[in-house]
Amino acid sequence: MEMLWFVVFALLLAGYFALEGFDLGVGLLLPVLGRTRETRDRMVAAMAPYVLANEVWLVAVAGTLFGVYPLLEGRVLFGLYPLVVAMLLSWILRDAGLWFRRRVDGPRWRGFWDAMIAFGSLGLSFGWGMTLYAAATGFTASPVHPLGLLLGVVVSLLFALHGQTFLGWRAPGAFGTARSGRALLVSGLLAALPALGVLAGAAPYLLEHSAPSATLNVLSVMVLPFAPVILGAQVWVWRTFRPGKDADRVPSFF
Template sequence: MDVIWFAFFAVLLAGYFALEGFDLGVGVLLPVLGRTREGRDRMVAAMAPYVLANEVWLVAVAGTLFGVYPALEGEVLFALYPVVVAMLLSWVLRDAGLWFRRRADGRGWRGFWDAMIAFGSLGLSFGWGMALYAAATGFSASPVHPLGLMLGVVVTLLFAWHGWTFLAWRAPGDFGAARPGRALVLSGAVAALPAAGVLAGAMPYLIEHSASPDTLNVLSLMVLPFAPIMLGAQVWVWRTFRPGKDAFRLPSFF
């Protein structure tokens, strides 16, 4: 059962990087590709329908981490406390920017919240790289380390490339040459590589520190039946908002 839960956790974390990665990448690219107000509106509208569905994966990752590996909760939060706080703040700012940017029409208002989207996306992307470095060292090294900072840059660049590929798929011809769906799948797989690499190295440690068999059995009964629902919701979102389906119409909640 511990191997099954490790596989489930690995799929969730890699899936988060592959899916939320393009949202964060679009946010990072907002000042680069969105040179005009119309361009930024089109970029946000292209990725907005996917944001809430993708963030569900992060909630599932956190719940699985602390439910299946309870011994790691204090260790992770203690070792990564400044990084976790910075990432949570970045998450709030990014989502606040998405929610508030169209609540008023002033140029300064839009510009401020667009900057928050870019800043929050950058903070989350960079923070994930630092967190992965700390996890790869068994939380024995500070995430504010040259290698941790380098991995933060790598993850940010991978997310930015993934975001650019997503825009080229979702809005063909508007943000560079059109890209097919298989290019988006490839960029998602590459964006998930850092997380997959750390998980592969941590597999023996995580399995050894899994919760008791009784706890895992209870979690299986409570959680795993809902996995098909989450997967079905993701399929519905991607089918509903595929290219050509109102690519630049913002959903009502943004």
């Protein structure tokens, strides 16, 4: 049972990095590729249908982490408290930017919330890199370390690459070279690679410090039956909003 839940946790974390990674990547690229208001609107519109569905993976990751590996709760929440707070604020700012940017039709209002989308995306991307470094050290070292900062840069660059590939797939020709679904899959795997690398190194520790078998059995009965529903919803979103489904007719996030 411990191995089963480790695989589930690994898939959820990798899924979050691969899916939410392109949302954050598009946000990172907003100041770079979004030179005009129309371009920024199209970039946000491209990722808008996927944002809420992708964030479900983070909720699943957090629930699995604290349910299956309860001993890590204190280390993550208290050992990384300033970083966790900064990432939560970044998440709030990014989502607030998506929801509020079109509530008032003015250049300053739009510009401010577009900046919040970019700033929040950077905070989350960079924060995830620092969190992975802290996890790789067993939460014994401060994430504010040259290697932690370097990993933050690496994760941010991988997310930006993933976001650019997503834009090339979602709106072919509008943001440079059109990209295939296979290219998007490859960039998603690259975005998830740092998380998978840390999990591979932490596997012995996680398997040894899993929750008791009785707890895992209860979690299996209560949680795993809903997995097909989550996967089915993801499939529906991707099929409904695949390229060619009138993405350009939706000017922004609503």
